[in-house]
Amino acid sequence: MNIYRKIDRNKVQFDFLVTDYGCENYYDEITRLGGNVYFLPCEKLSLKEIKKTFFKVLNLRKYDYVHYHALSKWGECISYAKRLNINVIVHSHATKMSDTFIKSIRNRLFSLNTLSCADKRVAVSPEAGRELFLWEKFTYIPNMIDYDKFKYSNITRNKIREKYNFSNDDKVIGIVGRISKQKNQKFALAVLRQLIKENKNYKLLVIGEYDDKGKKYFQMLKSLIRKYGLERNVIFTGMVLNVWEYYSSLDLLWIPSLYEGMPTVAIEAEANGVPIILSSQITKSLKINGNVSYLKVNNCSLGSWVSLSKRQINSREFNSISNVKETIFNSKRVLTQWMRLYGL
Template identity: 35%
Template sequence: MRILYVVKGMSLSNGVSSFIMNHVRQMVTDPNFQCDFLVVTDIGSPYYDELKSYGCAIYFMPSYTRHPLQVVPFLRKVFSSQHYDLVHCNVMNSASPILMMAKRYGIKVRIFHSHATQNGDTKWKQARNKLFADLTIKYATTNFACSKLAGDYLFGKDNYYEIPNAIDITKFKFDENTRQKVRDKYHVPSNVKIIMTVGRFTTQKNPMYIVDIIAELKKQDFNFVFWWFGDGELEGDVKKYAEAKQVTDVIKFWGSRIDINRLYMAADVFILPSLFEGLPVVGIEAQISGLPTLLADTVSNETKIGKYTEFLPLDNPACWADEIKKIAKVDHNIVGASVDTSTWNIVKAAQRLKKLYAELIFESRKDL
């Protein structure tokens, strides 16, 4: 079975990258499974070396804007150099020519995977991207979605397979010794609460609102530091806004980290006030790590897998600050004990996905 994964990029702070890497790490143990990657926008990634160690080929797409005439020859070369049994496409705007070319080269299984409940952060982008999405759906043979909200939004009800954003449960399970080691390493006293978020600096993640929440917490003389993990195009603007709000003294910007599982354990509360999400992997990771979690009410309620996860509106930063202060006192072990991990075990999820791949390929060959 040879799979081509199509991704926008492979950033550490990207939920789609995490989803794919979590599954690929399980699948490559099978000698009959081969996966390659087509990266639409290359910004570099530490995942590349890992993927190459598994024998994965990585193709980097020419820019649609800078080198539009190179796109079609590039895709011809990719699809003529290898026979792929299946293309699993995880991008929206640039997906239609990729799946069109895949169809032209006889690839019978072409998956379009919805990872979000909105396809743009402005009305103009949403209208434009809907045209791209409709065209992509035309060339896809199978629809996947990370949640019911993401699936219904893009494909309509019951017209897709729901694929959970599963993770390595053992890697994220809370450990008191790890917590203490990390806090000691970064000199965080026991009476200081660590509030954290993980995500790219994009409009979708609502970063300016996060700064507003931090400002509210600081006004209330709450003893805390804020750990911010991620990178992205708005990082400079966010830092300027934090300076204007006079909160840079309580924020640590970490960038993207490969050891995020250990850093979750050092924290006390996780927040994600995104404008839209499909089903955020980081929300699952945080809960399994024993973190009380606050999510925007725009996020699918399927993300709630434990007792200490709440959904809040995006019209009142002071409300978020108040809730953070309340739940920061909850013990990690109590949070972890309330979490249902049955759907999110990557070992079982990867087995299910590989079985589904095989079934889709088998069914496609009946028509030959």
């Protein structure tokens, strides 16, 4: 969506074929920008239904490219694009095929078809490219943000903190993204539990929603919160459409993901200047500011997360926008790379 909002839509237009999990899907915005959105309900995700829907959509109009961004059985359909003489771009977003061994094998098998059909290979980080494409060549195009929107604001900081009744003494830590095993909110709760043993003013703002696949995980998190006695320290915001304002309200951001390709959240937060602690599984190529640190994510590293959080929590970078503009994440540079993908 960050690309779609900025790309020259007089020269290139996107349609979207997606699974409908019932959460934010940008439908209204996409149609307003001239695109179409085609949904396949999550209860109809049989391979037969996927193939049927994919083939139907490809025949609706003359497409020049299929730009594939997933690791799933949807990949079994990509050969249909080749039969219709449509160019295929395969885009890697993750540094692991899945969070379980069995699913990793399954997704590797699904990816074989996509790789054999790929005319162009793209990755959001060098690590994500090597994971999916192995020895094949690929183009590294980092994720892009509208970084000026994420500039720190004391006004929005106060607005969001007042909304959730945070006091001036509260130390607010954020974790942004879909509530799921991959994003590892469970680990964040364990770190928070240790922090509040020393200071009750630590708060964790969990910004994001869960989909149908994440319901059990969310219920497990709620149970842990009750078990740890964190009811007054953890706030679930649900889906928010003004996430850029939330970064200003934070004193620290955690990204303890089990795996990521190139988390856009991290770049957004760096543009805002909020200090970040990330899982060591995440690419190091996104480090822009001096207040960004990496730690392992396991039970043995809990103490390191606690001690580093206490040191990092008041180290906001106030020159961060200038830093981002001088890097590979510069939006004009990234947009140029995307246009080249489509031969423009």
